Amino acid sequence: MENWREIGATLARNKTRTFLTAFGIFWGTAMLAMLWGGAHGLEGTLRRNFSGFSTNLGAIFPGETSVPYKGFNKGMHWSMTQNDVDVIRRITPDLEYSTTICQNYGTINYGTKSTSAQITGYEPDFSKILIPVVYSGRVFNSSDEAGSRKVALIGKNLAEKLFGTEDPIGKFVSAQGVYFMVVGVIGQTSMASIGGRYDDSLLIPSSTFRRAYNWGNQVNFFMYTVSPGLSPSDLKTQIRRAICMNHPISPDDDKAMWFMDISEEFKMIDNLFLGVSLLALFVGAGSLMAGIIGIGNIMWIIVKERTQEIGIRRAIGAKPRDIIVQILSEGVVLTSIAGLAGVCFATLVLAVVDSQTADPVLGSAGFTLTFSQAIGIVLTFLVLGTAAGTLPAIKAMRIKPIEAMRDK
Amino acid sequence: MIIRLKDINKTYPGVVPLHVLKDINLDIERGELVAIMGASGSGKSTLLNILGILDNYDSGEYFLDGVLIKDLSENRAAELRNRMIGFVFQSFNLISYKNAVENVALPLFYQGVSRRKRNMLAMEQLERMGLADRAHHLPGELSGGQKQRVAIARSLITNPSIILADEPTGALDSTTSHDVMNLFRELNAEGMTIVIVTHDPGVGAATNRIIRISDGRIVPDEPVIAEQPQIIV
Ligand SMILES: Nc1ncnc2c1ncn2[C@@H]1O[C@H](COP(=O)(O)OP(=O)(O)OP(=O)(O)O)[C@@H](O)[C@H]1O
Ligand SMILES: [Mg+2]
Numbered sequence: 001m002e003n004w005r006e007i008g009a010t011l012a013r014n015k016t017r018t019f020l021t022a023f024g025i026f027w028g029t030a031m032l033a034m035l036w037g038g039a040h041g042l043e044g045t046l047r048r049n050f051s052g053f054s055t056n057l058g059a060i061f062p063g064e065t066s067v068p069y070k071g072f073n074k075g076m077h078w079s080m081t082q083n084d085v086d087v088i089r090r091i092t093p094d095l096e097y098s099t100t101i102c103q104n105y106g107t108i109n110y111g112t113k114s115t116s117a118q119i120t121g122y123e124p125d126f127s128k129i130l131i132p133v134v135y136s137g138r139v140f141n142s143s144d145e146a147g148s149r150k151v152a153l154i155g156k157n158l159a160e161k162l163f164g165t166e167d168p169i170g171k172f173v174s175a176q177g178v179y180f181m182v183v184g185v186i187g188q189t190s191m192a193s194i195g196g197r198y199d200d201s202l203l204i205p206s207s208t209f210r211r212a213y214n215w216g217n218q219v220n221f222f223m224y225t226v227s228p229g230l231s232p233s234d235l236k237t238q239i240r241r242a243i244c245m246n247h248p249i250s251p252d253d254d255k256a257m258w259f260m261d262i263s264e265e266f267k268m269i270d271n272l273f274l275g276v277s278l279l280a281l282f283v284g285a286g287s288l289m290a291g292i293i294g295i296g297n298i299m300w301i302i303v304k305e306r307t308q309e310i311g312i313r314r315a316i317g318a319k320p321r322d323i324i325v326q327i328l329s330e331g332v333v334l335t336s337i338a339g340l341a342g343v344c345f346a347t348l349v350l351a352v353v354d355s356q357t358a359d360p361v362l363g364s365a366g367f368t369l370t371f372s373q374a375i376g377i378v379l380t381f382l383v384l385g386t387a388a389g390t391l392p393a394i395k396a397m398r399i400k401p402i403e404a405m406r407d408k
Numbered sequence: 409m410i411i412r413l414k415d416i417n418k419t420y421p422g423v424v425p426l427h428v429l430k431d432i433n434l435d436i437e438r439g440e441l442v443a444i445m446g447a448s449g450s451g452k453s454t455l456l457n458i459l460g461i462l463d464n465y466d467s468g469e470y471f472l473d474g475v476l477i478k479d480l481s482e483n484r485a486a487e488l489r490n491r492m493i494g495f496v497f498q499s500f501n502l503i504s505y506k507n508a509v510e511n512v513a514l515p516l517f518y519q520g521v522s523r524r525k526r527n528m529l530a531m532e533q534l535e536r537m538g539l540a541d542r543a544h545h546l547p548g549e550l551s552g553g554q555k556q557r558v559a560i561a562r563s564l565i566t567n568p569s570i571i572l573a574d575e576p577t578g579a580l581d582s583t584t585s586h587d588v589m590n591l592f593r594e595l596n597a598e599g600m601t602i603v604i605v606t607h608d609p610g611v612g613a614a615t616n617r618i619i620r621i622s623d624g625r626i627v628p629d630e631p632v633i634a635e636q637p638q639i640i641v
Contacts (some may be wrong), residue, residue, distance in 0.1 A: 313503075315501070317486050319487060320486075321483070
């Protein structure tokens with residue numbers, strides 16, 4: 001209590017300098033906090049483009065053979081079948097989720113309204129691989145697939161076109177002349193997609209698709225995720241082996257099928273995030289350094305400017321510890337108040353940015369600072385600032401009080 | 409014996425070391441009012457700083473109120489300065505952004521005395537100096553004489569064993585100097601031991617004993633002329 005008054009009195013003594021110092025600390029902490037929260041938000045903005053998109057995703061597409069095999073010429077087209085998929089699933093234990101995909105483009109009708117859209121057949125696992133936003137209704141379950149039920153999920157844009165404000169659930173739409181009952185309205189959060197965006201598609205169970213459009217057991221391609229710890233490419237050999245069992249394809253023919261491994265792309269994106277974080281860290285360390293040097297500098301000036309006062313105080317009985325504690329307390333009080341203000345200011349700015357960039361579906365990009373990050377910034381300034389202030393304070397003790405008093 | 413100096417020597421180190429005090433032997437009794445006089449550069453301030461534990465000496469022994477003052481830690485020196493010594497300087501050495509009461513009370517802050525008590529005691533001292541109405545003025549708003557009386561009030565607040573004054577009238581005009589010297593005489597009459605460094609013969613004459621110092625040595629005593637009472641008007 002006694003000391004607080006003393007600190008208040010000395011801080012109030014040179015208001016301009018106190019204000020400038022406080023502003024420097026305020027600015028330093030605010031910059032650091034905004035940088036940190038900004039980097040976090042930037043990462044969030046990029047990352048939310050992929051929300052719902054599994055990062056351990058692989059896909060395999062049929063292609064054209066590039067070597068002759070078992071009497072077949074090279075350049076042979078082959079089609080993937082449900083049979084291939086059954087073998088893959090049997091001999092590949094590390095599949096996490098998987099689905100066959102059948103696709104068609106055609107006319108969709110509801111009542112008098114008509115439009116063209118992509119019609120895609122999925123197995124129920126699709127909703128775990130490319131997680132959809134379900135606006136109403138439900139997604140497919142295993143009995144939809146097993147029973148080849150004539151049910152459909154409708155993309156939100158397509159639903160708007162055909163239904164306007166009407167509720168599509170329970171209504172029948174015809175796709176290429178076949179009727180399906182709408183059981184769900186879905187959309188997609190991820191900017192990335194494989195096999196077309198949900199928003200503009202009509203989705204039906206894969207088995208229903210094949211039966212409705214007489215595809216037999218043919219499918220377009222196969223999409224899967226792998227168990228944690230593995231990468232989609234790790235399953236290449238097994239999948240290739242499964243397919244070669246059913247088709248006259250040489251086991252050495254690399255071009256006969258096309259693999260896609262999304263985790264490779266995500267590694268690049270992860271590297272990008274790492275780069276952004278490193279940059280933020282670098283710039284942050286820079287502004288922290290500048291802030292600390294600023295505090296140290298100001299402390300130096302404070303001590304210099306008050307040499308005479310320190311001499312007087314020591315002559316009338318202040319112990320070195322009293323003086324050092326006083327100088328440091330001033331620094332601590334100033335840093336705490338200005339630092340907290342800086343962090344609060346940054347939080348406000350970040351909150352505004354966050355609400356401006358928030359997406360109605362995707363939500364906040366994460367231009368935020370955790371409480372512990374904020375406290376961490378203030379504490380860092382406090383500790384380093386105090387350390388920077390200790391030096392001149394200790395140095396001031398080397399001057400004899402009598403010489404200090406003579407200082408003008 | 410409040411002050412006893414035995415063979416004190418002090419040399420300022422440097423490219424050309426300066427032997428400022430040479431074999432100083434000096435005793436000052438409790439209740440004395442003493443002037444230290446001598447030419448400029450003779451070592452008066454140096455001696456007073458040693459007496460005030462603001463500076464150290466190279467050889468000899470200094471006892472203050474029976475305590476050997478030698479090789480003290482800075483903490484112990486600060487404590488002894490705070491409790492036993494009151495300082496009055498030529499340039500007042502008041503803290504410019506603190507008002508009169510706060511300046512007077514400051515030594516008690518370092519004793520951990522509560523603010524209320526400090527300010528109460530400081531007010532008493534200021535009243536004694538006839539400065540009660542200036543208690544809340546900053547030093548910049550006071551005249552030289554008033555500033556010096558505030559400084560004297562501050563030197564008295566811890567009830568020290570001795571008051572050391574270096575040219576206390578050096579920055580004052582003659583009338584004000586007289587006032588300050590009268591104040592010192594009053595304090596001395598109440599029993600306070602006071603040592604004043606000066607080169608003003610008038611000030612010297614207002615004390616009870618003059619110690620002359622020349623080129624770092626004490627010049628043997630000469631009897632004091634009994635004319636000082638005239639100075640008190
Ligand atoms: N810190 C110091 N370092 C080196 N030399 C010093 C120091 N302080 C004083 N001196 C020298 O020591 C000598 C005595 O100085 P001191 O201040 O004691 O003299 P003084 O008698 O008080 O003189 P004045 O009447 O002018 O105040 C002077 O020659 C001075 O230049
Ligand atoms: Mg001097």
